[in-house]
Amino acid sequence: MNSLKEAPSASRPVAQAIPLYTNGMRVGLLGGSFNPPHRAHRDISLFAIKRLNLDRVWWLVTPGNPLKDRGALHDLGERAEAARQMANDPRIDVSCLEAVIGTRYTVDTITYLRRRTSGLRLVWIMGADNLAQFHRWQSWQRIAAAVPIAVIDRPPQSFRALSAPAAQALAHYRIPENQAGRLADCAAPAWVFLTGMKSNLSSTGLRNPDGSWKK
Ligand SMILES: Nc1ncnc2c1ncn2[C@@H]1O[C@H](COP(=O)(O)OP(=O)(O)OP(=O)(O)O)[C@@H](O)[C@H]1O
Numbered sequence: 001m002n003s004l005k006e007a008p009s010a011s012r013p014v015a016q017a018i019p020l021y022t023n024g025m026r027v028g029l030l031g032g033s034f035n036p037p038h039r040a041h042r043d044i045s046l047f048a049i050k051r052l053n054l055d056r057v058w059w060l061v062t063p064g065n066p067l068k069d070r071g072a073l074h075d076l077g078e079r080a081e082a083a084r085q086m087a088n089d090p091r092i093d094v095s096c097l098e099a100v101i102g103t104r105y106t107v108d109t110i111t112y113l114r115r116r117t118s119g120l121r122l123v124w125i126m127g128a129d130n131l132a133q134f135h136r137w138q139s140w141q142r143i144a145a146a147v148p149i150a151v152i153d154r155p156p157q158s159f160r161a162l163s164a165p166a167a168q169a170l171a172h173y174r175i176p177e178n179q180a181g182r183l184a185d186c187a188a189p190a191w192v193f194l195t196g197m198k199s200n201l202s203s204t205g206l207r208n209p210d211g212s213w214k215k
């Protein structure tokens with residue numbers, strides 16, 4: 001087993017920057033605010049493991065989505081601890097890697113991981129709501145060129161996502177859903193839109209108007 005532990009920290013949530021892994025593993029990366037984590041995070045992770053033939057999914061708890069208002073964002077440690085409790089599966093690891101390496105941008109995270117975990121097959125996982133605004137992410141073309149991407153359908157975002165600028169620009173690189181199992185082996189750019197799981201759950205629905213988490 002390889003273990004890379006960057007920037008030692010006294011606090012448990014950030015101590016484990018890169019989860020334990022073995023070369024050759026197929027690892028899905030689910031970046032998220034997890035404010036709070038919910039059942040769909042777990043469900044889409046297990047769905048992705050199955051459909052993409054992954055060994056693991058790493059939840060990367062962001063210090064703060066660059067496109068979201070951070071006013072209502074709970075403390076990173078609190079979100080990471082809640083995410084660990086929600087994940088509750090040996091194939092899902094929770095990491096605060098981005099806080100450790102000091103970035104909020106996915107392009108930096110992917111670049112960092114590609115350099116340090118060259119023995120892994122990485123897949124970026126995101127819900128359809130994120131595909132709809134992927135063209136607003138920093139250096140989104142570089143992300144798409146660096147790692148295969150799996151998009152999980154998320155009603156009511158399906159049409160908006162598939163007609164959005166990034167989906168249009170990358171249309172040529174989309175593989176059919178029935179070939180999702182080979183996505184991790186594809187050279188980027190490559191992406192798939194998975195429709196087999198649909199959940200209406202959202203963190204927004206689990207927050208009170210003042211930003212506190214519903215009990
Ligand atoms: N119900 C869902 N179906 C598909 N993807 C989801 C679902 N919930 C979350 N995701 C995806 O999981 C990742 C992390 O999501 P995040 O932590 O922002 O939760 P969220 O429910 O989208 O939060 P919020 O409601 O605050 O925007 C994102 O890529 C998001 O698209």
Ligand SMILES: O=C(O)c1ccc[n+]([C@@H]2O[C@H](COP(=O)([O-])O)[C@@H](O)[C@H]2O)c1
Pocket residue numbers: 030031032033034060062064065066067068104105106107130136137138
């Ligand atoms: O890099 C960017 O510009 C960027 C812009 C928007 C979102 N992201 C990432 O997308 C992931 C999902 O964010 P969220 O808030 O929808 O859970 C999370 O890892 C964010 O850091 C990244």
